[in-house]
Amino acid sequence: MVKRKRLEKKKRSTVRERDWEMRHDTAFSHDLSRHRRALAKLPENSSYKDPLPASFTPNATVVSHSRRWAFVKIDAENPGALPDSGETRLCLIDERLPEGDESLLAPGDRVLVEMEEDNAVVRGIAPRSTRLARHAGVHGRLNQQIIAANVDNLVIVAAAAHPPFRPGLVDRFLIVAQQGGVTPLLCINKMDLVEGEPAEISLYRALNMEICFTSCKTGEGLDELRLRLAGKTSVLAGHSGVGKSSILNRLDPGLRIYTREVSEATSRGRHATTAAALYEMQGGIHIIDTPGIRALGLWNVSPEEVAFYFPELAACSTGCKFRNCTHIHEAQCAVKDAVESGLVPLQRYESYKRIRTSLEEEIAES
Ligand SMILES: Nc1nc2c(ncn2[C@@H]2O[C@H](COP(=O)(O)OP(=O)(O)OP(=O)(O)O)[C@@H](O)[C@H]2O)c(=O)[nH]1
Numbered sequence: 001m002v003k004r005k006r007l008e009k010k011k012r013s014t015v016r017e018r019d020w021e022m023r024h025d026t027a028f029s030h031d032l033s034r035h036r037r038a039l040a041k042l043p044e045n046s047s048y049k050d051p052l053p054a055s056f057t058p059n060a061t062v063v064s065h066s067r068r069w070a071f072v073k074i075d076a077e078n079p080g081a082l083p084d085s086g087e088t089r090l091c092l093i094d095e096r097l098p099e100g101d102e103s104l105l106a107p108g109d110r111v112l113v114e115m116e117e118d119n120a121v122v123r124g125i126a127p128r129s130t131r132l133a134r135h136a137g138v139h140g141r142l143n144q145q146i147i148a149a150n151v152d153n154l155v156i157v158a159a160a161a162h163p164p165f166r167p168g169l170v171d172r173f174l175i176v177a178q179q180g181g182v183t184p185l186l187c188i189n190k191m192d193l194v195e196g197e198p199a200e201i202s203l204y205r206a207l208n209m210e211i212c213f214t215s216c217k218t219g220e221g222l223d224e225l226r227l228r229l230a231g232k233t234s235v236l237a238g239h240s241g242v243g244k245s246s247i248l249n250r251l252d253p254g255l256r257i258y259t260r261e262v263s264e265a266t267s268r269g270r271h272a273t274t275a276a277a278l279y280e281m282q283g284g285i286h287i288i289d290t291p292g293i294r295a296l297g298l299w300n301v302s303p304e305e306v307a308f309y310f311p312e313l314a315a316c317s318t319g320c321k322f323r324n325c326t327h328i329h330e331a332q333c334a335v336k337d338a339v340e341s342g343l344v345p346l347q348r349y350e351s352y353k354r355i356r357t358s359l360e361e362e363i364a365e366s
């Protein structure tokens with residue numbers, strides 16, 4: 001009895017192995033992704049008829065994605081060989097696309113989708129014109145997480161209250177926007193909860209950046225925001241519970257995106273949105289909603305570079321005695337003088353110091 005069992009086992013594995021090598025194009029056809037992985041691992045991939053294209057014209061845009069799947073919107077004008085132009089459809093992601101140290105896909109990515117039997121497969125990803133990227137954190141699989149790709153605007157959403165306005169995250173988003181080539185716009189939501197604007201807004205007025213004040217309760221400022229976003233691709237980002245998804249629902253009530261109350265006990269949002277997604281609405285508005293974040297880790301910014309991302313600091317740093325002045329402990333520092341005389345707001349300077357110190361600590365720990 002025992003002997004017979006062993007024989008059967010041996011026989012099974014021999015058969016599978018031979019099949020796999022001799023008839024690899026049909027051996028795993030019942031499991032497409034495993035089949036593709038098996039092909040990619042073959043030492044000589046010569047029999048694979050359909051290699052990844054070296055150059056291509058994208059025919060779809062990523063709406064949302066997981067590690068293995070992507071929802072894409074197929075171009076209406078340039079669908080290539082795809083049958084359903086202008087439609088959103090679920091695709092497999094070709095497993096041969098190399099995942100480096102940054103996210104393979106992000107909402108807004110322009111991609112090439114081809115049919116493989118009945119499946120649509122993402123076969124190519126076009127270089128990104130702009131990006132919103134963050135440090136994925138030390139425990140993550142990736143170094144750089146791409147929050148959104150190919151966007152014109154970053155709408156930094158903050159609440160006037162509940163949760164309270166915190167400029168620290170805004171300052172970090174301003175760095176990430178400059179780094180990724182995206183135009184920042186500050187949106188202060190929940191204006192119905194306060195009388196007058198939060199005092200810290202003056203910091204950003206001084207930077208000449210665009211600011212809009214909205215309320216999803218009263219509708220204040222939403223028409224202005226709609227005009228500002230028309231014909232562009234934008235991404236909404238900020239802390240959880242500030243009202244990012246609520247703003248989208250107000251801009252287009254047909255969307256019905258899930259939203260959730262802010263916790264009364266902690267005044268924090270409850271992470272209603274769990275994955276970034278691209279929406280399209282009237283007026284040529286393309287907009288990506290993102291999950292609220294607690295902290296924004298910076299990617300590829302050295303401590304020495306931080307001052308250059310604070311334009312008001314960079315402007316006066318030419319007057320510092322030392323060329324490599326950190327503007328923290330040196331004597332004859334024009335930046336510190338400017339802070340003392342009120343030319344540079346103390347809060348922005350403190351924010352600069354916090355960001356610089358945190359980057360130095362990261363380097364020391366790694
Ligand atoms: N009073 C008031 N409440 C608002 C406003 N906008 C949104 N809210 C409420 O704030 C809560 C959070 O809104 P969401 O739209 O889920 O916030 P979010 O930024 O998308 O949060 P995450 O998806 O967790 O990142 C909900 O209970 C909304 O009803 C506003 O303008 N005024």
Ligand SMILES: [Mg+2]
Pocket residue numbers: 244245246258259272273289290291292
């Ligand atoms: Mg949300």
Ligand SMILES: [Zn+2]
Pocket residue numbers: 317320321325326327328330332333334335336
């Ligand atoms: Zn200095």
